[in-house]
Amino acid sequence: MLNKIKNPQDLKKIKVEKLNDLCAEIREALIQKISTNGGHLAPNLGMVELTTAIHYVFEAPTDKVVFDVSHQTYVHKMLTGRAKAFTDPKHYTDLNGFSNPAESPYDLFTLGHTSTALSLACGLAKARDVLNQKHRVVTVIGDGSLSGGQAFEALNNIAEQGGNIVVIINDNAMSIAENHGGYYQNLEKLRASNGTANDNMFRALGLDYVYEPNGNDVHALIKTLQQVKDCTCPTVVHVHTIKGYGYEPATKNPENYHYCGPFDIATGTMKGTPSLSYSEITYQHLATKMAKDPSMVVVTAATPKAIGFNAERRQQSAGQFVDVGIAEEHAIAFSAGMAKGGAHAIFGVQGSFLQRGFDQLHQDLALDNNPATLLVFGDHVHGMGGSTHNGFYDIVQLGNIPNLIYLAPISKQQYLQMLDWSIEQNEHSVAIRVPDKIIDDPLPLSKKFTPKSRVIKQGHGVAIIAVGSMYPLAEQAVAALQAHNINATLIDPVCVSSLDTEMLDKIEPNHDIVITLEEGAKAGGFGQKIASYFGDSRIKVRNLGISIGLTQDFEPDKLLAQNGLTVENILLQSTF
Amino acid sequence: MLNKIKNPQDLKKIKVEKLNDLCAEIREALIQKISTNGGHLAPNLGMVELTTAIHYVFEAPTDKVVFDVSHQTYVHKMLTGRAKAFTDPKHYTDLNGFSNPAESPYDLFTLGHTSTALSLACGLAKARDVLNQKHRVVTVIGDGSLSGGQAFEALNNIAEQGGNIVVIINDNAMSIAENHGGYYQNLEKLRASNGTANDNMFRALGLDYVYEPNGNDVHALIKTLQQVKDCTCPTVVHVHTIKGYGYEPATKNPENYHYCGPFDIATGTMKGTPSLSYSEITYQHLATKMAKDPSMVVVTAATPKAIGFNAERRQQSAGQFVDVGIAEEHAIAFSAGMAKGGAHAIFGVQGSFLQRGFDQLHQDLALDNNPATLLVFGDHVHGMGGSTHNGFYDIVQLGNIPNLIYLAPISKQQYLQMLDWSIEQNEHSVAIRVPDKIIDDPLPLSKKFTPKSRVIKQGHGVAIIAVGSMYPLAEQAVAALQAHNINATLIDPVCVSSLDTEMLDKIEPNHDIVITLEEGAKAGGFGQKIASYFGDSRIKVRNLGISIGLTQDFEPDKLLAQNGLTVENILLQSTF
Numbered sequence A, B: 001m002l003n004k005i006k007n008p009q010d011l012k013k014i015k016v017e018k019l020n021d022l023c024a025e026i027r028e029a030l031i032q033k034i035s036t037n038g039g040h041l042a043p044n045l046g047m048v049e050l051t052t053a054i055h056y057v058f059e060a061p062t063d064k065v066v067f068d069v070s071h072q073t074y075v076h077k078m079l080t081g082r083a084k085a086f087t088d089p090k091h092y093t094d095l096n097g098f099s100n101p102a103e104s105p106y107d108l109f110t111l112g113h114t115s116t117a118l119s120l121a122c123g124l125a126k127a128r129d130v131l132n133q134k135h136r137v138v139t140v141i142g143d144g145s146l147s148g149g150q151a152f153e154a155l156n157n158i159a160e161q162g163g164n165i166v167v168i169i170n171d172n173a174m175s176i177a178e179n180h181g182g183y184y185q186n187l188e189k190l191r192a193s194n195g196t197a198n199d200n201m202f203r204a205l206g207l208d209y210v211y212e213p214n215g216n217d218v219h220a221l222i223k224t225l226q227q228v229k230d231c232t233c234p235t236v237v238h239v240h241t242i243k244g245y246g247y248e249p250a251t252k253n254p255e256n257y258h259y260c261g262p263f264d265i266a267t268g269t270m271k272g273t274p275s276l277s278y279s280e281i282t283y284q285h286l287a288t289k290m291a292k293d294p295s296m297v298v299v300t301a302a303t304p305k306a307i308g309f310n311a312e313r314r315q316q317s318a319g320q321f322v323d324v325g326i327a328e329e330h331a332i333a334f335s336a337g338m339a340k341g342g343a344h345a346i347f348g349v350q351g352s353f354l355q356r357g358f359d360q361l362h363q364d365l366a367l368d369n370n371p372a373t374l375l376v377f378g379d380h381v382h383g384m385g386g387s388t389h390n391g392f393y394d395i396v397q398l399g400n401i402p403n404l405i406y407l408a409p410i411s412k413q414q415y416l417q418m419l420d421w422s423i424e425q426n427e428h429s430v431a432i433r434v435p436d437k438i439i440d441d442p443l444p445l446s447k448k449f450t451p452k453s454r455v456i457k458q459g460h461g462v463a464i465i466a467v468g469s470m471y472p473l474a475e476q477a478v479a480a481l482q483a484h485n486i487n488a489t490l491i492d493p494v495c496v497s498s499l500d501t502e503m504l505d506k507i508e509p510n511h512d513i514v515i516t517l518e519e520g521a522k523a524g525g526f527g528q529k530i531a532s533y534f535g536d537s538r539i540k541v542r543n544l545g546i547s548i549g550l551t552q553d554f555e556p557d558k559l560l561a562q563n564g565l566t567v568e569n570i571l572l573q574s575t576f
Helices: A008-013 A016-037 A042-046 A048-057 A074-082 A117-130 A149-161 A183-192 A218-228 A248-252 A278-292 A311-316 A328-340 A351-367 A394-398 A412-424 A468-483 A501-507 A527-536 A556-562 A567-573 B008-013 B016-037 B042-046 B048-057 B074-082 B117-130 B149-161 B183-192 B218-228 B248-252 B278-292 B311-316 B328-340 B351-367 B394-398 B412-424 B468-483 B501-507 B526-536 B556-562 B567-573
Strands: A064-067 A137-142 A166-171 A208-212 A235-240 A296-300 A321-323 A344-350 A373-377 A405-407 A430-433 A454-457 A461-466 A489-492 A511-521 A540-546 B064-067 B137-142 B166-171 B208-212 B235-240 B296-300 B321-323 B344-350 B373-377 B405-407 B430-433 B454-457 B461-466 B489-492 B511-521 B540-546
Touching: A008 A048, A008 A074, A016 A042, A016 A048, A016 A074, A016 A218, A042 A048, A042 A248, A048 A074, A048 A137, A048 A166, A048 A218, A064 A117, A117 A137, A117 A149, A117 B296, A117 B328, A117 B351, A149 B149, A149 B183, A149 B328, A166 A183, A183 A235, A183 B149, A208 A218, A218 A235, A278 A296, A278 A311, A278 A373, A278 A412, A296 A328, A296 B117, A311 A321, A328 A344, A328 A351, A328 B117, A328 B149, A344 A351, A351 A373, A351 A394, A351 B117, A351 B351, A373 A394, A373 A412, A394 A405, A394 A430, A394 A511, A394 B394, A412 A430, A461 A468, A468 A489, A468 A511, A468 A567, A489 A501, A501 A527, A511 A527, A511 A567, A527 A540, A527 B526, A527 B540, A540 A567, A540 B526, B008 B048, B008 B074, B016 B042, B016 B048, B016 B074, B016 B218, B042 B048, B042 B248, B048 B074, B048 B137, B048 B166, B048 B218, B064 B117, B117 B137, B117 B149, B166 B183, B183 B235, B208 B218, B218 B235, B278 B296, B278 B311, B278 B373, B278 B412, B296 B328, B311 B321, B328 B344, B328 B351, B344 B351, B351 B373, B351 B394, B373 B394, B373 B412, B394 B405, B394 B430, B394 B511, B412 B430, B461 B468, B468 B489, B468 B511, B468 B567, B489 B501, B501 B526, B511 B526, B511 B567, B526 B540, B540 B567
Parallel strands: A064 A137, A137 A166, A166 A235, A208 A235, A296 A321, A296 A344, A344 A373, A373 A430, A405 A430, A461 A489, A461 A511, A511 A540, B064 B137, B137 B166, B166 B235, B208 B235, B296 B321, B296 B344, B344 B373, B373 B430, B405 B430, B461 B489, B461 B511, B511 B540
Antiparallel strands: A454 A489, B454 B489
8 A cells, every 4th residue: 555655645545444454555555664773663563553544534745744853754754755765675775764845745844853843834834834835734742842942932922823633642651761840740740641631732822732641552642633633723732642653672672762873673682793883982981980079960961871871771760860851952951051060071972963052052151161071972973874864064053252261082992081180170171082093092092181183193294184083084194194195294183272382383384284174063173273263374274174065964974074084185275 | 228128028027008109219229320321221210110119029039030131130130139239339340230149149140141031040940940930020021022932932932831920011102213114013002001901912822911001100010010920820920011111201201211321311412422323424324324225224133223213214214114022033034034125234233132043044134145235233341341242253244144245344444345245235134343442544445345355554474364353453553563574464354255266375475474353253253264274384373362351341451451452462472
């Protein structure tokens, strides 16, 4: 059935009695594909019936459907002409997991960061109303995403705006990991009372509210959505779904199957051997320190595994580990509060999610020099990928606010030394750009860390200044230059939020060309600071960083090549 | 009495029967000072009794007191050793209006942006708990600030964290202007029901809740705070205060007295003649266009007057004017939603508040090229001032994300042309850096706007590229250079988010020095992009922007001078 559905109109031709069969087919396709290629399994399994019901009841693309954070859109993709990418192994890699307007008119926005769908839907409804149009607006947000403050801001505005908007809460009682925060007691009470509990958060905001307990029963869902679809004031449909529904290993351990690599369907065993990651290194290092120092508190905004804290470890570190929910703004100011109170927060966060907290970095951490440690993961091309998750603006954010110190280690040893230094000092907030590849340091580290540059290799004529994760490329380039009898200098800047002018002044007399390498946005980045510093000098500065393809999905090595971050191009840039 | 209070311990020596007299004295001092020097009148008048009660009941500085957004801290300053700045006209200008740890140990944080106090207090309480300390934590947040998503994120976390935190909601039923959003119906119902209404937002989050209707009765407040101060789980004290209490013109028109200049106490008449501002120019221009084009929707995040919309005008534009509350994240994504739906949002916002929306600028506007217009106010040294309100990172934010176009007009004519162009195109989101001084354009404008640079004066040898509001300085410098027989070129870059490489290539052959001027952070700013572009050229690039004093309160002209943004320094930079 699934392959015949080219659009939601085709779906509507299927008799309602056959929908359970269709859902089974969809679920089977999800399991088959994700077990082979990896992806977001558990969230999508829980959404099979709800997505089917939405497209059965509403009239997309005339009606506007917005799914928050794309990891619940796989079924939507299947029902809007893209089933082949899930049913035909030859096409498994055709699509990535994010909604994408370039891919389909049924995808209204490129979404990846959570908690924005309600705002977008509110805007769509406002546009409809001022343009005097009549279609419906429906949006789906997971319970986990509701902890993001923007979702609250949007609900607040939706209630005042009025008119037709159906806000579906896909409540699977989970975020990526377990939910955190007082709010979730409210959802729990609502589930337990079949929607009748007192102090209903949504009614408190002035929204109409309907509870649907059977979120994996397509018929029940269709009935409920039929009742509310033409609502004349904003209506919350609180749907209880089961994360991982229909695949036992996933329902038993939904966190492990939230996003997973290939696995064996029969047993649920993950394939491939997990390699040592910086997440694991970080956990091991922090766990030892935390045990000795009760003032250390590790903070996550709903991505505990990014910093190596699985469920068991979270339990062990209770009291010194806080998951604030999807709430980066709060996480940063919370860390500032702890600093003022004499504790030291270590906030581990993906670089692209940290974009939520630019203002708090400025006001709450930097202005008063409240010391905390931020560990910034994924800001490299081999990171999470996808245009929303590119953490390429971290140096723009963290490198241009005075008082913040942003460090970019090249090696495991240097990373751990920086981490220790950051936790032990209490002068500044320090962020560390966690690299992807685990390598050993090319030099013995000095005993005491200072956030000053290091000359890894002294040469002359050409100097390469390589930010953190670009070190291996720089090392290759230096070797290649040597083969051409160019004895290049190789510098590790260590800190990317300020210039080591002493070093720059020292290299100026005997170098003609400085090449900067950074795995991040060139505009507003580190290299341009060096160009500015040498603006008055006879030295040539050539900045290599990412600008081409910055807004698109990409293949990592191709993106590096497009932006000249290759040995060949560095050779080329090393001559006049 | 007031001048004898050097700290809260002195306050506690005052007999409780005398506190009404003290409050009257405080209120009188507020009115006297603000009527002379201007400031936040109405919010502080409403806080006289509450602040007195807090310092009477709690034991600061051992107990930790955090006031959200500083415009409610004047009374706190008076009671913590800084009364002279309010009672002695010779000392009226000693302090600015913001809390400041450098000023007093009773000010724990530099605060200016709203909705962060709850996060900070949550962090203080967490630090207390991990360090096994015993003091109390109390925080005060206005009802207006509750619309900021971060406040919700914090309440969510506070409820889960548990332990002693007293969260005082200073509910004066107003934001800067009237409140907006469904949430405020809930507060209204709670006020009307003496705290007993159903669907209590705070209880929904799992917080204990106490209602105090008499927020301007110091005795009632003391009694209530005594009851809750040793709470063992987080407790919300919802206090109904009256904005402007005790000064009739302010209670009658609290929006006008939220922040005001000098006024006549007897009549309430504002002194000084209001001069024409870009806020007014913007309103006039938009009002005419909106009347013809129903697809235009003006958006504010609780600062409607920044974009010229006073109460009457808001009424007139109802339907095409939306105040989303203090909710910049939502405002931006909401604008993106409108764009997708075929409407055009014009979001007017102070530059420093826009820092809340970096992620939404990236994901929701830029990635999908959803067209909206952002009018960025106050990003110049003569803006709002104060370290929290310095809008100096706007080019860092808006100038480094691909797809966003950031324009910096120098003149009124150019500003309006850009505004028209932005609204009429639908290719990109466009932000406009609204200048402070209203000047006429030095050249006749071309009929059709293009976001390309303009050569204002063609010379040779030295080229000055002056961003927007720096144009008057550049013009003076060019005249001064002329007097020294240097015929400098003067360029208006127009757009600061990309380089007009055609222009740069054209000036290269016959110029030796390029000087860039920008009223904003030099690091990550516009000038450094030019330095990078010319990194390989024989041309010297000298970037002038703000770095010294960037995190501090400042005197505008002194800050410019410190950072070399003076005619004298430009002359100096124009020679080898």
